[in-house]
Amino acid sequence: MSIGHTLLGLLESGPRHGYDLKRTFDEKFGQDRPLHYGQVYSTMSRLLKNGLVEVDGVESEGGPERKRYAITDAGITDVSQWLAQPEKPEPYLQSTLYTKVVLALLTGRSAADLLDSQRSAHLRMMRILTDRKRKGDLADQLICDHALFHLEADLRWLELTSARLDQLAKVVAP
Amino acid sequence: MIPEGSLLAAHDLRKTYGSTPALDGASFSVHPGEVVAVMGPSGSGKSTLLHCLAGIITPDSGTITYAGRELSAMSDAERSALRRSDFGFVFQFGQLVPELTCVENVALPLRLNGVKRKAAERTALEWMERLEVDDLGTKRPGEVSGGQGQRVAVARALAASPKVIFADEPTGALDSLNGERVMELLTEAARSANVAVVLVTHEARVAAYSDRDVTVRDGRARDMEHAV
Missing domain, CATH: 1.10.287 (Helix Hairpins)
Known part of the structure; x- marks a missing residue:
């Protein structure tokens, strides 16, 4: 599964913090395999670098800084393209x-x-x-x-x- | 050799049709409230095993013990009485009496056991409610869908408080959604009433509703929990 595209898709409904993204991902798609925090933050850095998300705000409230991410127009286009692209059927020839x-x-x-x-x-x-x-x-x-x-x-x-x-x-x- | 605590057990069953062996040393057991799937390819002998266990046909040799009683030692009349009082049946299709309404069909085993009509139909309706078909009481089998008819058949199998239900491809004529719902309702109702179910099926998705599965191959039954 493309974690990047999935997290991007989750951002389409509104900006979220990394922790919130992880929780929603685990709830909807994690089944028995929850995301590691490290995976979420490394994926968000990559998306940020590629201009698919932007930092919408930073909160600290006495604790460590928490970035809130928002999807960009380029990010929305990327999600649309991913959804429109059929998944490659698995040939199952190596059994x-x-x-x-x-x-x-x-x-x-x-x-x-x-x-x-x-x-x-x-x-x-x-x-x-x-x-x-x-x-x-x-x-x-x-x-x-x-x-x-x-x-x-x-x-x-x-x-x-x-x-x-x-x-x-x-x-x-x- | 009867496994401890088993309600129905068969040992070394043999049955031949002409020169074709259908069962060739098959053994089987089921505990109260346990759902056991009998699987195997077409012609492997799984339906013959079910019919022997239910006392519908007699094996050429081997023993079948039900609640401590030897089936082969019973007369035909005793076996018929046992089927009416302790066994329930669900088949693939064609099992409901077309002239009777659905509630009369469900009440039929109770009526055959001497229960008065009103009481029998009251019990029948309770079971139909469990199987989510209580609104079909006055309809005849020809007026209901395949899935509904099969739920009526399950209600009928359970109505007379049997100890064992024999289900031979109970979802064979249904689409997968209806088939799964029938299996869910059948196994839930059976487990809560501590009724054993012997479920013949060739579909793995149906067998997955069981507690244990036995595979019949070339007339021999193999308990898959103890497979190598």
Whole structure:
């Protein structure tokens, strides 16, 4: 995810302090990975240097100085361009799972067991996400669904590969 | 070999149709209030396993124990009575009686167990409320959507206070949004009433509503929690 563009986008609704930006980011997009303060301040310095944000005011109120940032016109254009640009679809051609299956077959280990335990691990994660989705709000549901659909796609591949193991073993045999 | 605390357990089930083995040494168990997904490719024997567990078909060999009683030692009449009193069923489609209204459908298992009409329909409506279909009471199955019909079917499966619900691809005919809602309501209602659910599905997203999954492959069941 482009943290710079996301923080810029959050500034479109009005100027904010770095701390406020971090909190909003974590709340809306952080899921289980909150931003580090260092990441926020280094990103804001870069955006400032590139003219995409400007300092709207500095407050200290007895403590350390806190800068309030505002988005510039160039920043708004940058966000628009980013949103209009489709994300590059992931080709998924470099698969560790595929590599493991082939290596298991090449070395005489059980590829079927490998697939079964992977299947089990995937389903366990799907259960955790389903539970979280059930207890969460619409934002939680959407983000969990995104993950669930990807895991489901992996599972379908695991099933298909299980059914084709004999065939694959003949193809990869040394 | 009955796992401790299990409500329904099967050991070394074998069933052959003609020369085709459908079950080849399958074992299975479910605890009260537990939701177990039975997964596996088409033709792997998962529906046969469910039908054996529910006493709908008899295995060629192996044992099935329900609440300490051996299913194969029961007469057909005893097994039918057990199905009416202790088991509930949800299938993919075609399970509601088209001539009856939705509330009459939900009340049907209670009526078959001898409950008077008024009391049966009152209980039926309570379950329909839980399943968010209480406004469909007077409608007939042909007048409701697939998702609504499936919720009515879940309400019916739960109405007679069963101990086990057998669900065979319960969301197979639904779009994913409706399917997920049916699963959410089914598993919530079952868990809160301490009802065990045996859920046959080939969809991982549906199986993710379970507590545990068992995979049937070539007629053998494998508990995935203990996979290598």
